[in-house]
Amino acid sequence: MSDRILLATRKGFFDVRRVCGRWRIAATAFLGDQISMVLRDPRDGTVYAAQALGHFGVKLQRSETEGRTWHEVPAPAFPRAADAEKGPSVDYILALEPGGAAAPGRLWCGTIPGGLFRSDDRGASWRLDEALWNAPGRAEWRGGGFDKPGIDSICVDPRDPRHVTLAVSTGGVWQTADGGGSWRPTSEGMFAVYMPPERRKDPLVQDVHRLVQCAAAPEGLWAQHHNGVFRSTNGGRRWREVKAIRPSKFGFAVQVHPGDPDTAWFVPGVKDECRIPVDAKLVVARTRDGGASFEVLTRGLPQKDAYDLVHRHGLAVDATGTRLAMGSTTGHLWVSENAGSLWTLVSGNLPPIACVRFA
Template structure:
């Protein structure tokens, strides 16, 4: 199954027996779907969708019948305690825990982490991150003050990491009670000389991780692409072989922690595909070298970007969606591509799962 969240609804696509994907009619028509999760931890999969009603605001819906019917908690499922003085702007990320069967994490705007213990139906604020002493100095990126990535350790429920823009990468070793920034060796070149490696205040665009090698992380930054081999304690620049190290999404191969994909853009003002061609760049050696692949993609000129959550890799292949409503997939690790959908609204997020 492919789940595609757009500016005006959720689109599900299914492939049977390795055949072509068939796109189903829109769910949540006219409603923005900023985040999607396909929770396969039980025999009955659960779909989760972080939606934004134009009038009523953001919420989280769930479905236990593959999108046929949807449910919402009787009270707002994601809400800030009154003492924070904050109002929920958007749910940017929904992430089932790999170690706790009923736990789902939600990343929100303004940058906050929420935890659910009922499979994503209701959530409570992780106050340790909200009360971090650096919070008063946090600044939003162009997309807002958004917590867009959640990385729970696949073996240790006490270890979890998040990324927020433009805040940086933060870790917790005690299940979210306390947090510390972890951005060592990440460069922010817009800052003055001598101050270009700040402890926090980094514009991280997306982080990808590999469950078979928990310490291996990949990070797409506003000004570079990085790898960590110690769960974010330190980072190494791996963007030198790319035509541009600016971009938003980053994805890692489900079976090979050394294989990853990025989608370079002209940065950071233009934000269109490099050369005005759709090209997905793949590394098979953990970022030491890169190769661009575009077979099956439009030759151009094209001008639409791929957003931070609009690329996904899984057992069924690697997929991405564009801001002009096109969705592409590859079943050969990005060597060749096939168009799955076109003329959709602006694609905000993509998730893939084998059910």
């Protein structure tokens, strides 16, 4: 099991470690700065932290010393447009993923306003995926929570690094089989009842808050959508709604067991216009049967006066599928050592947490 958790928070980077059976904050970096995303690349041990400096833009920091020292590398940036007044600029890094064991050095980065960037040199340089940016239908993407659309999830097929599945809020699920040379929307079966009737099943309007892929069975995908929970068992070619989710179908976070595509976790909130836990009780919903049924896990979580929201990257599972970590907008960090059955509070005094990752 992983004994290390990295956090991206509103006020800095946190390195949390389990020492002698107890989790504690072992190190911090960039205190005072908003960090939107963190990653420890398991292929080479490099740690990345994406800064969202309110005034001074998006920056990417890299550490080859497990976070002891950092240096800035170029952040993904759009090429200059013919019309500088209208050209895009990266507002926020929303997803950062290693490009697969067979593509060392490759990283994928999803941004607001919807640009996907690829690096083949560990972030030393970035290139906009022009095929996706210019894809028919991309113009239909809209902001979901932010003013502009964001690529929030990037799933690299462990069998083939050229096969990438990503999610857009809002813009649905897209896939490439050739490393980003061409893309197609794969949101069939998703729907959004809040849209006009003619557009509800339109693959380009689907608001996928978070998409995850089972490492051992990559055909198994789960999505927490603005409209509810969806699952695919055929690599995203067809999605079906998972109606058994409770206590509500709205949320942002989802994780799937890396070894079992039928086991997944969610953190439901009341609904889109009221983003707090149902009855002010924070719970995790777990299915072990592919979504046919859910257990509502409460042990160790606040069951009174709790107003924590768990963002789309606020829930993590380690490589064993046994240890989970969860961070909230209220600055609480919990860990579970038994797949969510019991949670232990690590800290309740952190800044609002955007991203939790095992390292």
